[in-house]
Amino acid sequence: MLLExxxxxxxxxxxxxTLAFWSTxxxxxxxxxxxxxxxxxxxxWFLTETSPFMWACLGIGLAxxxxxxxxxxxxYITGSSIIGGGVKAPRIKTKNLxxxxxxxxxxxxGIIMAIVISNMAERFTGTTPETIGAKNYQAxxxxxxxxxxxxxxxxxxxxxVGIVGxxxxxxxxxxxSLFVKILIVEIFGSAIGLFGVIVAILQTSKVxxxx
Amino acid sequence: MTLLYVTCRLSGxxxxxxxxxxxxxxxxxxxxxxxxxxxxxxxGNCDEQVPLILWTSEGVPTLDQSPPVAGHxxxxxxxxxxxxxxxxEGPKNVVLFLQDKMSIEDFTMYGGAFGNKQDSVxxxxxxxxxxxxxxxxxxxxxxxxxxxxxGQLQDQLExxxxxxxxxxxxxxxxxASSPALLVFRLPYGIGADLMxxxxxxSGNDEVIGQVMSTMKSxxxxxxxxxxxxxxxxxxxxxxxxxxxxxGRSLLQYRYRERERERERQRKLQERAGVYGPVEFKExxxxxxxxxxxxxxxxxxxxxxxxxxxxxxxxxxxxxSPKLQGSNCDKSKARLVLNYENVLGHRSFKLIFAMSQRHxxxxxxxxxxxxxxxxxxxxxKATFNGSRxxxxxxxxxxxxxxxxSFRWPLLVPRSSKDPANQWRVSFEDFQxxxxxxxxxxxxxxxxxxxxxxxxxxxxxxxxxxxxxxxTYGLHMIMQLRTMDRFDDPKGPAxxxxxxx
Numbered sequence: 001m002l003l004e005x006x007x008x009x010x011x012x013x014x015x016x017x018t019l020a021f022w023s024t025x026x027x028x029x030x031x032x033x034x035x036x037x038x039x040x041x042x043x044x045w046f047l048t049e050t051s052p053f054m055w056a057c058l059g060i061g062l063a064x065x066x067x068x069x070x071x072x073x074x075x076y077i078t079g080s081s082i083i084g085g086g087v088k089a090p091r092i093k094t095k096n097l098x099x100x101x102x103x104x105x106x107x108x109x110g111i112i113m114a115i116v117i118s119n120m121a122e123r124f125t126g127t128t129p130e131t132i133g134a135k136n137y138q139a140x141x142x143x144x145x146x147x148x149x150x151x152x153x154x155x156x157x158x159x160x161v162g163i164v165g166x167x168x169x170x171x172x173x174x175x176x177s178l179f180v181k182i183l184i185v186e187i188f189g190s191a192i193g194l195f196g197v198i199v200a201i202l203q204t205s206k207v208x209x210x211x
Numbered sequence: 212m213t214l215l216y217v218t219c220r221l222s223g224x225x226x227x228x229x230x231x232x233x234x235x236x237x238x239x240x241x242x243x244x245x246x247x248x249x250x251x252x253x254x255g256n257c258d259e260q261v262p263l264i265l266w267t268s269e270g271v272p273t274l275d276q277s278p279p280v281a282g283h284x285x286x287x288x289x290x291x292x293x294x295x296x297x298x299x300e301g302p303k304n305v306v307l308f309l310q311d312k313m314s315i316e317d318f319t320m321y322g323g324a325f326g327n328k329q330d331s332v333x334x335x336x337x338x339x340x341x342x343x344x345x346x347x348x349x350x351x352x353x354x355x356x357x358x359x360x361x362g363q364l365q366d367q368l369e370x371x372x373x374x375x376x377x378x379x380x381x382x383x384x385x386x387a388s389s390p391a392l393l394v395f396r397l398p399y400g401i402g403a404d405l406m407x408x409x410x411x412x413s414g415n416d417e418v419i420g421q422v423m424s425t426m427k428s429x430x431x432x433x434x435x436x437x438x439x440x441x442x443x444x445x446x447x448x449x450x451x452x453x454x455x456x457x458g459r460s461l462l463q464y465r466y467r468e469r470e471r472e473r474e475r476q477r478k479l480q481e482r483a484g485v486y487g488p489v490e491f492k493e494x495x496x497x498x499x500x501x502x503x504x505x506x507x508x509x510x511x512x513x514x515x516x517x518x519x520x521x522x523x524x525x526x527x528x529x530x531s532p533k534l535q536g537s538n539c540d541k542s543k544a545r546l547v548l549n550y551e552n553v554l555g556h557r558s559f560k561l562i563f564a565m566s567q568r569h570x571x572x573x574x575x576x577x578x579x580x581x582x583x584x585x586x587x588x589x590x591k592a593t594f595n596g597s598r599x600x601x602x603x604x605x606x607x608x609x610x611x612x613x614x615s616f617r618w619p620l621l622v623p624r625s626s627k628d629p630a631n632q633w634r635v636s637f638e639d640f641q642x643x644x645x646x647x648x649x650x651x652x653x654x655x656x657x658x659x660x661x662x663x664x665x666x667x668x669x670x671x672x673x674x675x676x677x678x679x680x681t682y683g684l685h686m687i688m689q690l691r692t693m694d695r696f697d698d699p700k701g702p703a704x705x706x707x708x709x710x
Contacts, residue, residue, distance in 0.1 A: 009688045017681055039575060039603050040660060049664035050671075058672070065679075130598070130622070 052140025059147025066151030067110020070158025074103035081166035085173035099165025122210035153196020266343035313439030335420030504639035544644035565644035576604035592630035594621035607643035610658035
């Protein structure tokens with residue numbers, strides 16, 4: 001019975017990853033404690049020694065990739081519903097492309113933000129925390145935060161619009177007057193992606209990287 | 212490097228001891244056995260060999276010498292057996308070309324081995340080998356063995372060597388029956404300057420050519436040997452390269468830089484003796500401890516850096532530097548090292564100012580090296596060290612390199628401070644200013660952590676990628692194919708080709 005349970009690929013993957021993660025944490029923690037080297041665990045050192053470039057580039061990467069994941073997921077959900085519903089009710093095909101466009105907009109927000117953020121990444125000469133300067137650290141962290149913000153907002157926005165759009169297509173296939181009502185729900189869902197973009201712009205408004 | 216050198220010499224000596232050619236019976240039996248074992252183990256590692264080329268003049272009956280196995284490094288005994296055979300059966304006149312340094316790589320580089328025979332700098336040597344009846348090339352002879360060649364030839368021919376050059380050779384009258392040993396010293400040159408090496412080898416080849424023609428004009432059969440005392444290139448040993456922190460470098464032009472670094476490391480290793488730290492005692496108890504492998508200061512004067520090595524007057528067996536002005540208490544410690552006549556300043560002081568206190572966030576006492584000051588002639592140059600040099604108050608701080616210029620841990624206090632004209636450097640620095648028990652250091656908190664910032668950045672990014680991979684795998688694994696209309700017992704689907 002246990003074997004049958006374990007045959008499930010998901011279970012193996014997740015137990016494996018969780019086990020690896022927690023055992024690493026446990027062993028590292030035990031070693032720090034036994035050898036009384038807890039003082040070497042220094043978060044401030046990590047934050048000041050890692051390069052602001054890494055943070056900035058992670059932010060840019062996350063901005064575009066998470067947005068695209070959201071958009072793709074939304075389109076996949078909506079698209080399959082439209083195609084499936086269109087078999088029996090071909091009239092829904094053209095009207096429901098609007099849902100796809102809402103999902104695509106999410107990806108466009110993502111790429112615009114990625115380009116805006118990447119334009120702020122400038123070279124700086126400085127290797128130690130003093131010579132790098134507070135402004136560059138602020139720039140790095142802001143860009144990372146903005147990327148995360150826009151990425152995750154667009155991810156969930158895309159999924160939301162996708163699921164609502166799928167429902168809209170299937171409802172439209174049954175009863176044509178339902179489409180417009182459900183479109184309003186979709187508009188609300190799309191607004192949250194926009195919120196993410198606005199906040200990300202605010203986060204990077206004061207960024208000035210360079211010497 | 213020095214260990215290898217010593218072991219090579221010892222292995223050479225042991226071989227000589229066992230063959231009995233030299234009177235080294237003083238080595239006790241056990242030591243000889245140990246050295247023999249070491250030499251057997253180290254033979255492969257004695258990776259400095261010189262080639263040896265032997266040929267006889269034309270018209271001499273062929274010698275039957277089996278060439279060595281490829282890759283085999285020839286030691287003293289085997290070489291002497293080869294030479295013995297050559298001298299017993301061959302001509303008794305021996306011409307020995309002894310170059311200062313030579314490696315097989317010289318022939319590879321300059322001998323036109325890459326299809327460019329016309330660029331070869333050894334035309335005379337190659338001609339001699341081609342026309343000889345029994346050429347013998349030993350590509351790897353360990354260099355202690357090649358050094359002993361001249362001694363062995365001397366013993367076997369029972370004549371003393373004559374050091375000559377091509378001009379004096381023409382005045383000499385040689386006889387086929389009486390043995391003679393003529394030695395020609397050939398230079399190699401200093402350093403690894405590529406251009407001059409080629410010219411030098413070309414010049415040496417000219418000398419060989421001249422000697423050959425003179426010998427030919429005298430129509431005396433001879434045996435010629437071309438070898439060297441030392442290898443001209445050292446095989447880069449991995450540990451040294453890794454230790455230099457520069458990684459492996461396959462580019463020839465970096466040879467000089469590596470040599471310089473190697474010299475520096477060698478000097479440091481030779482200097483590392485065993486000595487105690489500088490102790491400052493307040494009353495009966497030791498209060499401050501300081502140790503370093505080397506300590507030097509440099510000042511910038513009229514565009515040049517002038518250096519003064521303070522190690523011999525601070526550290527070493529029986530060296531006690533003057534510590535007037537030092538004091539320590541519970542929260543502050545100050546170590547003052549007083550010197551005289553440093554870089555033209557009559558009184559020179561090196562001051563280490565440390566302090567300790569309790570830090571609320573980490574709930575622990577830490578001590579910092581606040582400043583390293585140089586006081587001379589009323590001027591004070593201050594380096595700030597509190598940013599980087601710190602440790603928990605119970606422990607000592609140790610760092611491999613504490614300098615103000617190379618990955619600096621000490622920075623001048625301000626841009627106008629006189630410290631900008633100075634460079635201070637400590638190698639293998641260890642200091643403790645508080646909680647000293649006895650006269651030994653407590654546990655040393657090293658400046659080098661387990662993970663470097665780069666490793667952390669890589670780990671973070673890799674973790675992100677792993678998360679993405681996990682998520683992707685999850686998505687793919689939940690894809691299901693439609694099996695609602697599957698009927699395993701029904702007929703197989705047939706897709707007709709024609710309509």
